Amino acid sequence: MVVSPSVPPISAAGLPDLTGALGSFPISIELSSLVLVVLTVLVGIFIGAVSVVLIYHWRRFPFEHDIFRTAERVYLSGVALMLVGVVIGILAA
Amino acid sequence: MYIPMEEGESIVAKVHRHWLFIVLRIAVLVLLFIAPSIIVLILESAGLVSIEGVSGAARLALWSLWALVLWAMFWQFWTTYYMDIWIVTNKRVIDIDYERLFDRNIAMIRLDRVQDITTRVQGVVGTLLRFGSVVVQSAGSDKEFVIDQIANPEALRDAISKVAGEAGTLRVVKME
Numbered sequence: 001m002v003v004s005p006s007v008p009p010i011s012a013a014g015l016p017d018l019t020g021a022l023g024s025f026p027i028s029i030e031l032s033s034l035v036l037v038v039l040t041v042l043v044g045i046f047i048g049a050v051s052v053v054l055i056y057h058w059r060r061f062p063f064e065h066d067i068f069r070t071a072e073r074v075y076l077s078g079v080a081l082m083l084v085g086v087v088i089g090i091l092a093a
Numbered sequence: 094m095y096i097p098m099e100e101g102e103s104i105v106a107k108v109h110r111h112w113l114f115i116v117l118r119i120a121v122l123v124l125l126f127i128a129p130s131i132i133v134l135i136l137e138s139a140g141l142v143s144i145e146g147v148s149g150a151a152r153l154a155l156w157s158l159w160a161l162v163l164w165a166m167f168w169q170f171w172t173t174y175y176m177d178i179w180i181v182t183n184k185r186v187i188d189i190d191y192e193r194l195f196d197r198n199i200a201m202i203r204l205d206r207v208q209d210i211t212t213r214v215q216g217v218v219g220t221l222l223r224f225g226s227v228v229v230q231s232a233g234s235d236k237e238f239v240i241d242q243i244a245n246p247e248a249l250r251d252a253i254s255k256v257a258g259e260a261g262t263l264r265v266v267k268m269e
């Protein structure tokens with residue numbers, strides 16, 4: 001079977017006219033709540049894994065207990081704050 | 094991870110890498126934080142993309158998710174930086190070398206085996222910000238013990254030589 005390649009039309013400048021092939025611009029981006037929820041779940045899995053690893057290290061390191069205890073509080077407070085932003089955004093979207 | 098202290102052993106100094114090396118990583122995170130806004134702005138002004146269909150609330154959610162990812166990365170960087178430490182005790186020097194989390198290398202050298210201590214400050218940035226290396230040479234070994242990219246290496250050299258001085262014939266060489 002022979003497949004003949006489709007040749008795009010040639011523009012006035014002598015270059016292939018790819019306007020139709022690339023679609024129309026501007027590309028309009030829309031986000032549904034479902035997409036946001038899926039993204040949140042994926043990021044949540046990532047953050048959960050990282051949190052376990054970080055807290056595991058902070059609690060086992062013997063030389064800097066005080067600073068790592070503070071780090072744990074600051075880290076978890078930041079995570080909670082940003083999760084509030086995510087939840088508010090999803091509920092309002 | 095646990096490094097048992099010997100009887101009568103006490104910590105003389107704890108040394109981290111120079112702050113410049115964590116600041117460089119934070120600068121990358123800041124760039125990553127603003128990069129999506131800049132890219133969208135450029136694409137919008139070029140007429141390639143329109144985000145009018147994305148509500149303010151959805152943008153807040155996306156921004157928070159992106160900030161959350163970068164927040165976790167920051168703490169990973171900071172933890173690796175902070176756990177990468179050299180500890181000088183009155184009996185030995187301990188190098189806890191963290192490349193990444195779960196990727197560490199621990200080396201020790203006993204002070205009674207220390208022969209030479211050399212400090213090295215290289216380059217304009219190193220000289221201006223006062224960071225460099227301390228190289229500890231032990232007796233009966235060709236291996237060097239390198240404490241690299243630390244702030245004020247002369248102070249650490251003095252601390253090691255002070256506690257190691259009574260152990261033997263310690264020779265201090267300063268190179269800049």
